[in-house]
Amino acid sequence: MISKREAFLYIIKLIKPYWYLVVLSILFSSLASLLSGAIAWLIKPLFDKIFLPQNYKYLKILPIAVIFIFVTRATAIFLQAYFMKKVSYGLGKSLRIKIYEKLLKVPFSHLSQRSSGEMISRIMNDTGIIETTVGDISRTFFLEALTVIVLIIISLYRSWQLTLLTFIVFPILFFLSNKIAQKTHKKRHNLQEEMANFTHFLNETLNGFKEVKVYQQENFLLKKFDKLSTELYLLFLKLVKYNEGSKWIVSFMSGIAGALILFYGTYLIQKNIISPGDFFSLFTAILMIFSPLKKLAAAYNRFHECITGIERLEQIFQLPEEKSGSIEIKNFKKDICYKDVFFKYPGSSKIVLKDINLKIPKGYMVAIIGKSGSGKSTLVSLLPRFYDPLKGIITIDGIDIKILDLKSLRELIAIVPQETTIFNLTIAENISFGKPNATMEEIIEAAKKAYAHEFIVKLPDGYNTVIGKKGFSLSGGQKQRIAIARAILKNPPILILDEATSHLDTISEKFVQKAIENLMQGKTTIIVAHRYNTIKRADIIVVMNKGKIEAIGTHEELKKTCKKYQELYQSLI
Numbered sequence: 001m002i003s004k005r006e007a008f009l010y011i012i013k014l015i016k017p018y019w020y021l022v023v024l025s026i027l028f029s030s031l032a033s034l035l036s037g038a039i040a041w042l043i044k045p046l047f048d049k050i051f052l053p054q055n056y057k058y059l060k061i062l063p064i065a066v067i068f069i070f071v072t073r074a075t076a077i078f079l080q081a082y083f084m085k086k087v088s089y090g091l092g093k094s095l096r097i098k099i100y101e102k103l104l105k106v107p108f109s110h111l112s113q114r115s116s117g118e119m120i121s122r123i124m125n126d127t128g129i130i131e132t133t134v135g136d137i138s139r140t141f142f143l144e145a146l147t148v149i150v151l152i153i154i155s156l157y158r159s160w161q162l163t164l165l166t167f168i169v170f171p172i173l174f175f176l177s178n179k180i181a182q183k184t185h186k187k188r189h190n191l192q193e194e195m196a197n198f199t200h201f202l203n204e205t206l207n208g209f210k211e212v213k214v215y216q217q218e219n220f221l222l223k224k225f226d227k228l229s230t231e232l233y234l235l236f237l238k239l240v241k242y243n244e245g246s247k248w249i250v251s252f253m254s255g256i257a258g259a260l261i262l263f264y265g266t267y268l269i270q271k272n273i274i275s276p277g278d279f280f281s282l283f284t285a286i287l288m289i290f291s292p293l294k295k296l297a298a299a300y301n302r303f304h305e306c307i308t309g310i311e312r313l314e315q316i317f318q319l320p321e322e323k324s325g326s327i328e329i330k331n332f333k334k335d336i337c338y339k340d341v342f343f344k345y346p347g348s349s350k351i352v353l354k355d356i357n358l359k360i361p362k363g364y365m366v367a368i369i370g371k372s373g374s375g376k377s378t379l380v381s382l383l384p385r386f387y388d389p390l391k392g393i394i395t396i397d398g399i400d401i402k403i404l405d406l407k408s409l410r411e412l413i414a415i416v417p418q419e420t421t422i423f424n425l426t427i428a429e430n431i432s433f434g435k436p437n438a439t440m441e442e443i444i445e446a447a448k449k450a451y452a453h454e455f456i457v458k459l460p461d462g463y464n465t466v467i468g469k470k471g472f473s474l475s476g477g478q479k480q481r482i483a484i485a486r487a488i489l490k491n492p493p494i495l496i497l498d499e500a501t502s503h504l505d506t507i508s509e510k511f512v513q514k515a516i517e518n519l520m521q522g523k524t525t526i527i528v529a530h531r532y533n534t535i536k537r538a539d540i541i542v543v544m545n546k547g548k549i550e551a552i553g554t555h556e557e558l559k560k561t562c563k564k565y566q567e568l569y570q571s572l573i
């Protein structure tokens with residue numbers, strides 16, 4: 001947990017780049033506060049110079065003065081709010097960009113441990129909370145605190161005795177507000193956790209919509225959603241109690257202060273120590289103090305909300321970043337070697353890869369086969385360093401990939417996964433994802449080689465169609481061909497293919513296979529294979545079993561020597 005001081009310094013750091021806007025906001029806050037003071041100030045001459053002596057000659061200019069004060073004050077408040085909001089939305093924007101940038105640098109291993117819903121909640125809710133609270137708190141702090149100071153000065157000037165008397169309530173007020181703020185802190189933490197669960201749940205439902213429908217789990221999910229919503233509702237209600245409670249305390253204390261002033265004030269007037277004008281001016285000032293005080297108490301409460309948001313975002317900012325080596329690798333010349341590699345997933349105790357030794361010469365096509373869960377995908381995911389081995393090393397041309405510059409290492413590799421992600425971009429941008437500066441001719445050329453051109457040109461906006469918009473979507477086979485076109489355009493020397501387990505229709509399958517043929521030409525390919533044809537034509541077949549390499553060889557060799565291979569191979573024919 002971070003302390004209030006740390007949170008305060010954090011906020012200062014956040015608003016520092018906007019200092020000129022903050023200065024403008026403070027200037028307008030000061031003007032508004034002074035004008036609030038002017039209202040209380042003018043009560044005295046109104047009483048002592050106009051009403052009591054019944055001298056009404058000033059009364060003509062008074063309405064004009066009142067209009068001037070109110071209009072100027074409203075304008076000053078408008079401008080200070082505008083500048084402060086500009087600060088808060090500006091810092092919200094840069095915070096979101098910073099956290100997105102951070103997410104892109106976090107190792108895959110750390111992100112895969114968290115749910116995407118939780119991440120979305122942190123990026124949207126927590127930055128949103130910081131954005132609004134920092135704006136509100138700073139705005140309230142500058143405007144209301146200044147107003148309180150101006151009003152206290154006026155009260156002291158009018159009658160220090162009466163003012164000091166009302167000060168009795170302030171320590172009690174501060175003590176109670178602080179107690180409430182402490183209580184809300186934990187509740188806010190819970191609320192933000194619940195919000196993250198909520199987003200996670202919604203995310204899951206939308207991603208697994210087909211399963212929900214087919215397994216007819218609408219009622220079950222609705223009940224769960226109802227439970228989550230009720231928990232959120234109850235938490236919100238608790239927070240409302242605390243928030244409104246703090247306002248109630250201020251109102252109660254203002255009542256006590258008012259009674260004290262009336263009681264002692266009438267005594268001072270009777271003794272001619274103060275004039276009725278002094279009394280009413282002070283009375284107005286003290287009454288006016290409580291509204292900004294109420295806002296300050298609420299802002300103090302929100303400051304705790306902001307601390308919770310900062311804490312949760314800091315957890316992401318504290319995540320480690322991918323460690324890159326320094327040796328740049330320009331070309332792949334010789335081979336890829338796995339040497340005595342062991343691996344377990346972060347947070348899990350199960351060793352999923354054991355004693356892996358594998359040499360893949362340049363230009364070879366390697367098929368990795370094995371039962372589900374035998375470690376095939378894990379094995380290939382170590383090469384682009386999505387994860388690092390627990391023990392052992394992986395080398396490219398004899399160099400440990402850990403000491404290679406990560407960018408240059410990944411430059412050598414393209415991946416076509418089982419489930420392709422098509423981003424919310426145009427088809428052309430999706431294809432040029434790995435080569436953003438590609439020309440349109442190059443993109444079309446790649447699409448043609450991936451057997452995607454024909455269906456792309458039939459889309460209403462052709463290569464400029466944005467998938468996901470206006471209801472356009474692609475079939476599984478079409479998505480795979482886009483992924484293949486993406487890899488063709490990138491044209492790296494090493495390919496990692498994870499063959500889709502779900503079978504496409506025969507025509508689509510034929511196109512995908514042809515596209516893969518084009519893609520593999522002249523490349524070193526590691527393919528997590530599920531198809532008989534793919535396996536048969538591989539230069540080397542690696543048979544995985546329970547995280548170990550059971551056997552390595554060609555189809556003909558393994559057919560004779562490896563029982564496991566025979567079983568697997570039989571199941572695919």
Ligand SMILES: Nc1ncnc2c1ncn2[C@@H]1O[C@H](COP(=O)(O)OP(=O)(O)OP(=O)(O)O)[C@@H](O)[C@H]1O
Pocket residue numbers: 112345346348352370371372373374375376377378379
């Ligand atoms: N992110 C993860 N965290 C923890 N364990 C994991 C993770 N991903 C996979 N595993 C475990 O690692 C083992 C190997 O999984 P892997 O996905 O590599 O197998 P696979 O042979 O590719 O399976 P499939 O053919 O079903 O894709 C399995 O026991 C799996 O439960």
